[in-house]
Amino acid sequence: MPADDIQLQEILASNAAWAADVLKGNPQFFAATEAQYQQQRPHTLWIGCADSRVSEAAVIPDVNPGEIFVHRNIANQLHLDDNNALSVLQYAVDELKVRRVIIVGHTRCGGVAAALGEARSRAAPLSASSPPAGKLALSQWLEPFTQTVVGLLPQLAGLSEAEAVQRLVDVNVKEQVAQLARTQTISNAWAKYATEDRAAVWIHGFVYDLDTGLLRDLHISQGPPGSELPK
Numbered sequence: 001m002p003a004d005d006i007q008l009q010e011i012l013a014s015n016a017a018w019a020a021d022v023l024k025g026n027p028q029f030f031a032a033t034e035a036q037y038q039q040q041r042p043h044t045l046w047i048g049c050a051d052s053r054v055s056e057a058a059v060i061p062d063v064n065p066g067e068i069f070v071h072r073n074i075a076n077q078l079h080l081d082d083n084n085a086l087s088v089l090q091y092a093v094d095e096l097k098v099r100r101v102i103i104v105g106h107t108r109c110g111g112v113a114a115a116l117g118e119a120r121s122r123a124a125p126l127s128a129s130s131p132p133a134g135k136l137a138l139s140q141w142l143e144p145f146t147q148t149v150v151g152l153l154p155q156l157a158g159l160s161e162a163e164a165v166q167r168l169v170d171v172n173v174k175e176q177v178a179q180l181a182r183t184q185t186i187s188n189a190w191a192k193y194a195t196e197d198r199a200a201v202w203i204h205g206f207v208y209d210l211d212t213g214l215l216r217d218l219h220i221s222q223g224p225p226g227s228e229l230p231k
């Protein structure tokens, strides 16, 4: 269907076609009482960007409903005072017992570009210091990462905007994984691994490349002391 002028009815029709297709493959899919679909048992929590091109369902099409618990926001942030993200994390780890949490950034991220633009405008002489009112929420949301970018501006000098964004996308994921490791939920889970014989929860950082369709592991995984990085 033409993406630009899709109608509301077409969204509903597309959903109905999908449901019919699923039933063709497995008539009990939505009915089976023991099915994963009925009682979700996700193995993974995906914390990604709200960008419409980077949905977990689209880039890992083999996973079924019930397998990946999801939290998405602009520029895949994990703020330690964000009860939205922290409650998703807590529920995923403590109740659903996911085995891994993955922060997923992506190339050409508009949120990262906005943080870079804000950081550069603060550094520019005679810059307007406050964002337009309509952008205030976004600017506040990105502020912690903008602060990081301000500190990195000397290293980014001479790079084009695209090159700088490319580099900052990785920096952002690394920063959010580090934040994740500082949460109460993850430190509790790691402490319990040592004392209560619970399965290890690992945290990882990936970047999705819009130009190749591939997820790249940044190899910054962390898990509880004494556990081995799962394959």
Ligand SMILES: [Zn+2]
Pocket: 049, 050, 051, 074, 075, 076, 106, 108, 109, 110, 111, 112
């Ligand atoms: Zn993004």
